[in-house]
Amino acid sequence: MKNWMDSLKPKLRSMQESFYLLARNRLSLFALILLCVIVILALLAPWIVPYPQDIADEAHIADKFLAPSGAHWFGTDELGRDVFSRVVYGGRVSLSTAILTVGISLLIGVPLGAIAGTIGGRVDNVIMRITDIFLSFPPLLLAISLVAILGSSLTNAILAIAISWWPWYTRLVRGQAISIKERKFVQAAETIGTGKLKIIFRHIVPNCISPVIVQASMDMGGVILTVASLSFLGLGAKAPTPEWGLMISTGRTYFPDMWWCCIFPGLAIFITVLCFNLLGDAAREILDPKTRKR
Amino acid sequence: MAYFEINHLLVKHKSFEGVKTVLDIDKLSLEKGETYGLVGESGQGKTVLALTILKLLQCPPGIIAQGEILLEGEDLLKKTEKKMQAEIRGRRIAMIFQDPMSCLNPVFTIKDCMVDTLRQNHKGMSKKEALAAAVDLLKEVKLADPESTLVKYPHQLSGGQRQRVIIALALCCGADFLIADEPTRNLDVTIQASILKLLRELQKKHHMTVLFIANNLSLVGAFCDRVGILRGGKIIEEGPADQVVSNPREDYTRLLREACETKLEPTNDSREEILLKVEHLKKYFDINDEVKHIRHQSLKAVDDVSFDIHCGEVLGIVGESGCGKSTLVNTILDLFEPTEGKVYFEGKDVFQELKARQGNAFKKNVQIVFQDPYWSLNPRWLVKDIVAEPLDVYEKLGEAERIRRVEELLAMVGLPEDACYKYPHEFSGGERQRIAIARSLASNPKLVVLDEPTSSIDVFSQNQILDLIKDLKKRFGLTNILISHDLAVVHELSNRIAVMYLGKIVEFGPAEEIFEHPRHPYTQALFDAIPRIGETGMEGIRTLEGQIPSPINPPSGCPFHTRCPMATQRCKEEIPQETYYNERHYVRCLYAEQSNENGGTIQ
Numbered sequence: 001m002k003n004w005m006d007s008l009k010p011k012l013r014s015m016q017e018s019f020y021l022l023a024r025n026r027l028s029l030f031a032l033i034l035l036c037v038i039v040i041l042a043l044l045a046p047w048i049v050p051y052p053q054d055i056a057d058e059a060h061i062a063d064k065f066l067a068p069s070g071a072h073w074f075g076t077d078e079l080g081r082d083v084f085s086r087v088v089y090g091g092r093v094s095l096s097t098a099i100l101t102v103g104i105s106l107l108i109g110v111p112l113g114a115i116a117g118t119i120g121g122r123v124d125n126v127i128m129r130i131t132d133i134f135l136s137f138p139p140l141l142l143a144i145s146l147v148a149i150l151g152s153s154l155t156n157a158i159l160a161i162a163i164s165w166w167p168w169y170t171r172l173v174r175g176q177a178i179s180i181k182e183r184k185f186v187q188a189a190e191t192i193g194t195g196k197l198k199i200i201f202r203h204i205v206p207n208c209i210s211p212v213i214v215q216a217s218m219d220m221g222g223v224i225l226t227v228a229s230l231s232f233l234g235l236g237a238k239a240p241t242p243e244w245g246l247m248i249s250t251g252r253t254y255f256p257d258m259w260w261c262c263i264f265p266g267l268a269i270f271i272t273v274l275c276f277n278l279l280g281d282a283a284r285e286i287l288d289p290k291t292r293k294r
Numbered sequence: 295m296a297y298f299e300i301n302h303l304l305v306k307h308k309s310f311e312g313v314k315t316v317l318d319i320d321k322l323s324l325e326k327g328e329t330y331g332l333v334g335e336s337g338q339g340k341t342v343l344a345l346t347i348l349k350l351l352q353c354p355p356g357i358i359a360q361g362e363i364l365l366e367g368e369d370l371l372k373k374t375e376k377k378m379q380a381e382i383r384g385r386r387i388a389m390i391f392q393d394p395m396s397c398l399n400p401v402f403t404i405k406d407c408m409v410d411t412l413r414q415n416h417k418g419m420s421k422k423e424a425l426a427a428a429v430d431l432l433k434e435v436k437l438a439d440p441e442s443t444l445v446k447y448p449h450q451l452s453g454g455q456r457q458r459v460i461i462a463l464a465l466c467c468g469a470d471f472l473i474a475d476e477p478t479r480n481l482d483v484t485i486q487a488s489i490l491k492l493l494r495e496l497q498k499k500h501h502m503t504v505l506f507i508a509n510n511l512s513l514v515g516a517f518c519d520r521v522g523i524l525r526g527g528k529i530i531e532e533g534p535a536d537q538v539v540s541n542p543r544e545d546y547t548r549l550l551r552e553a554c555e556t557k558l559e560p561t562n563d564s565r566e567e568i569l570l571k572v573e574h575l576k577k578y579f580d581i582n583d584e585v586k587h588i589r590h591q592s593l594k595a596v597d598d599v600s601f602d603i604h605c606g607e608v609l610g611i612v613g614e615s616g617c618g619k620s621t622l623v624n625t626i627l628d629l630f631e632p633t634e635g636k637v638y639f640e641g642k643d644v645f646q647e648l649k650a651r652q653g654n655a656f657k658k659n660v661q662i663v664f665q666d667p668y669w670s671l672n673p674r675w676l677v678k679d680i681v682a683e684p685l686d687v688y689e690k691l692g693e694a695e696r697i698r699r700v701e702e703l704l705a706m707v708g709l710p711e712d713a714c715y716k717y718p719h720e721f722s723g724g725e726r727q728r729i730a731i732a733r734s735l736a737s738n739p740k741l742v743v744l745d746e747p748t749s750s751i752d753v754f755s756q757n758q759i760l761d762l763i764k765d766l767k768k769r770f771g772l773t774n775i776l777i778s779h780d781l782a783v784v785h786e787l788s789n790r791i792a793v794m795y796l797g798k799i800v801e802f803g804p805a806e807e808i809f810e811h812p813r814h815p816y817t818q819a820l821f822d823a824i825p826r827i828g829e830t831g832m833e834g835i836r837t838l839e840g841q842i843p844s845p846i847n848p849p850s851g852c853p854f855h856t857r858c859p860m861a862t863q864r865c866k867e868e869i870p871q872e873t874y875y876n877e878r879h880y881v882r883c884l885y886a887e888q889s890n891e892n893g894g895t896i897q
């Protein structure tokens with residue numbers, strides 16, 4: 001137990017240091033705070049939104065298309081549902097799909113890339129040819145065709161995006177792995193007699209992970225956009241799920257008169273994606289070895 | 295008024311841990327044409343000073359709290375960034391960095407780079423004129439074959455060549471104040487000597503003022519007129535070079551001085567049994583020449599090397615970078631596939647065992663410590679996991695026992711217990727090397743290979759590391775292979791020495807014999823390149839000119855003939871064989887017998 005605590009301390013210290021470096025840049029600190037707010041709102045959505053029942057298919061036709069006001073901050077939609085409640089709740093949907101999608105892609109992409117890069121030769125060839133095949137399709141197009149095959153639902157959209165996304169991580173990690181395996185500590189591990197698997201997963205992967213974190217946080221934004229696009233095209237979330245893309249899609253019929261139905265979900269997408277990108281930039285700066293003392 | 299002056303300079307560094315003072319210099323002044331040497335260990339603020347002068351210090355985290363830096367009476371700190379760029383940097387003050395790679399753009403050829411700089415600085419210069427000027431400059435820095443150097447990319451040049459290009463770039467714009475920040479760090483002793491000679495010549499010719507930064511007192515003593523010792527950001531001692539070196543006032547300076555003196559004597563614990571035997575080992579790399587489009591050439595990195603090591607012995611391997619020292623041990627250690635030859639460890643054929651997957655005993659018994667302690671430790675692991683890596687492979691221990699063993703190993707190499715729970719980046723170069731040594735001892739090996747264990751760390755920590763190695767060797771009855779480009783380092787510990795050139799052993803014999811009477815002209819050249827403490831002036835340093843030839847097309851006959859001061863026509867045609875002086879000492883030189891007759895050096 002004591003040892004465990006002891007090994008935790010340095011990790012905490014390096015996290016503190018990362019935060020210090022991050023906080024040095026106002027913009028990234030702002031992005032981080034905003035993102036935290038978005039995540040907290042999303043987590044607490046069921047308890048804090050003013051009209052939780054509006055998340056479902058409930059209709060109050062009498063209240064439809066109310067302009068933003070004190071009672072309905074973002075106005076109401078074509079069924080009289082509170083747009084604010086739905087936008088906040090939508091964060092839950094978007095964030096969880098983004099995390100799931102990126103998570104699945106990482107789980108497939110990172111180990112494959114590390115194995116390809118480290119072992120090289122035939123294994124590398126096979127893995128990279130497979131990724132090449134996936135990479136030769138534009139990701140959105142591939143996702144759309146996959147959903148068309150699997151049937152349109154949010155789960156299938158997540159799967160489809162993950163399938164079109166992992167090869168990017170494989171490519172990225174493979175490149176890293178190739179350069180990391182030349183580092184002397186890997187050669188030292190080889191002379192010590194450390195097993196191949198341990199070398200890949202304990203030496204190579206942790207050292208490849210910095211650019212992956214940067215990429216992944218940028219991709220979170222990208223995935224949110226893609227999910228929204230699929231939903232917008234009717235290939236992702238189904239009504240009445242409060243998904244941002246879907247909300248824009250339904251709302252666009254009434255644009256520009258009932259602008260609030262589109263603008264607020266749109267703003268939510270914009271801000272979240274921007275935050276993830278800013279955070280990705282910040283992560284790049286922090287993880288760049290040049291800004292850290294060696 | 296002095297030519298260059300620093301008054302009351304205070305520079306701070308703001309970080310996660312708080313604000314600390316990095317530089318606190320009361321006064322530093324240089325007369326025109328003077329060479330001033332600034333000496334200190336790493337981390338004392340030498341680089342920060344150089345960067346501050348040019349206003350290149352990254353702020354934040356740096357803070358220039360107060361002070362003035364006067365160049366002929368003008369305060370550089372008051373100048374705007376634009377003015378610095380247009381008038382000072384390059385034009386009046388040029389800088390040579392310790393890492394030449396970082397200031398050459400890897401995507402441009404040397405030609406692009408030089409022509410660009412020249413044309414930026416001399417308005418109205420045509421491309422053709424610039425090219426001619428570039429060639430002249432490269433000739434001035436004594437680069438052999440400037441035309442072919444021009445079309446190369448920085449990574450295709452050797453360290454010494456790169457540093458020469460940087461010096462040429464510094465000359466481009468006619469600056470007359472030169473700041474050289476450890477220009478010879480990580481370079482071979484032979485290259486170091488020739489770079490210093492070059493700098494001295496250029497300085498005389500262009501009447502330049504030089505601020506020379508180094509961590510090695512003997513270098514500075516030989517090269518500079520005046521010396522300042524920097525410690526903790528303060529100049530603690532200053533004076534004429536010979537006086538500071540021969541008669542230091544501060545204890546710290548005395549320590550720096552001692553660090554340059556060889557004082558260890560190898561002990562002879564070698565026993566009869568042979569631990570490792572290498573027979574006709576060859577390692578050829580198959581390479582493709584991208585520039586000339588020639589595929590599958592063989593680069594003979596190790597070419598027919600045989601030797602054996604007795605139990606308890608220290609074998610030193612010396613030679614310039616690129617002569618195949620590391621390839622040799624890496625091949626022995628199975629990091630590279632051998633091309634030909636055999637290695638026997640305790641009588642058993644190693645490569646055969648490894649093929650049959652029975653190499654565990656060999657791996658456990660043979661460990662290596664690499665040159666660069668920055669890359670030989672996984673930066674994401676805690677020190678306890680790094681040191682325990684061999685334990686995890688060979689002994690499955692419970693966590694408590696594991697920690698106990700790690701603490702024991704750390705204590706052995708002189709590190710405190712709390713080092714366990716730190717990351718490698720929290721340690722200095724010397725300390726990291728200790729961690730690497732602790733790891734190499736964890737599996738109780740019989741043979742520890744030390745590949746340039748002191749080359750990337752300060753002279754100051756170098757001796758401590760050598761001391762430690764010697765001490766551990768005695769305590770554990772280890773056998774060592776010690777590799778270095780510096781004959782002085784090898785001499786401190788080795789019982790026998792092998793001198794390598796272009797993949798071949800050119801001289802092999804007992805250390806004292808080689809040290810007293812180096813027989814091969816190459817061994818002599820390595821000797822002459824070592825700067826000796828207490829000698830001022832550059833006269834004592836003789837240099838070995840010319841580049842190491844490419845191992846792809848090694849010269850005919852004796853591979854050393856292109857640089858050998860005594861080469862004759864015969865040397866170009868005949869391959870010298872081993873000539874024995876006694877049963878333990880041989881040399882590969884056609885004129886070896888003669889040198890034997892006149893009792894020592896070949897003249």
Ligand SMILES: Nc1ncnc2c1ncn2[C@@H]1O[C@H](COP(=O)(O)OP(=O)(O)O)[C@@H](O)[C@H]1O
Pocket residue numbers: 293306307308316334335336337338339340341342343351352353354355356357
């Ligand atoms: N941009 C900076 N501003 C202020 N201090 C710095 C900066 N970069 C490094 N330092 C600190 O300056 C100290 C001296 O470093 P350095 O100049 O590299 O030493 P040396 O040149 O003697 O090796 C270190 O403690 C380092 O943390």
Ligand code: SF4
Pocket residue numbers: 814815816852853854855856858859860861862865870882883884885
């Ligand atoms: S053989 Fe000739 S070239 Fe070679 S080392 Fe001897 S003298 Fe020099």
Ligand SMILES: [Mg+2]
Pocket residue numbers: 336337340341392476
């Ligand atoms: Mg430095």
